[in-house]
Amino acid sequence: NRRANAGLAPIDWIVMRNRLSHIASRNQLEITGLMELLAERIGFRLAPGFGERVVFREMFLEGLTLLDLDLSELNDRRASSRSAARRELGELLQTIGISAPRIRTATPASAA
Numbered sequence: 785n786r787r788a789n790a791g792l793a794p795i796d797w798i799v800m801r802n803r804l805s806h807i808a809s810r811n812q813l814e815i816t817g818l819m820e821l822l823a824e825r826i827g828f829r830l831a832p833g834f835g836e837r838v839v840f841r842e843m844f845l846e847g848l849t850l851l852d853l854d855l856s857e858l859n860d861r862r863a864s865s866r867s868a869a870r871r872e873l874g875e876l877l878q879t880i881g882i883s884a885p886r887i888r889t890a891t892p893a894s895a896a
């Protein structure tokens with residue numbers, strides 16, 4: 785109410801679920817339905833959630849995010865998991881209204 789009285793725009797709340805299972809379940813569908821109802825009732829936007837991925841746990845231990853990886857690191861055996869995780873991050877950024885940053889490419893040793 786103070787924001788409105790001060791002539792400020794309302795806060796744009798964005799809610800997302802985290803560590804979603806890749807296997808659809810009845811519980812997951814019910815929670816999704818409830819979140820949609822709450823979004824209408826309370827007035828927040830729903831963002832696509834992040835799946836449960838090993839890559840997030842691995843990077844967390846090193847203090848890294850998906851945006852810290854370069855293309856050469858996407859070409860390892862976990863490339864498909866990292867690709868899917870990057871897609872999810874892109875969807876979140878799109879929901880927020882931020883354009884996804886360009887993926888860094890590794891600098892060749894001869895150019896360094």
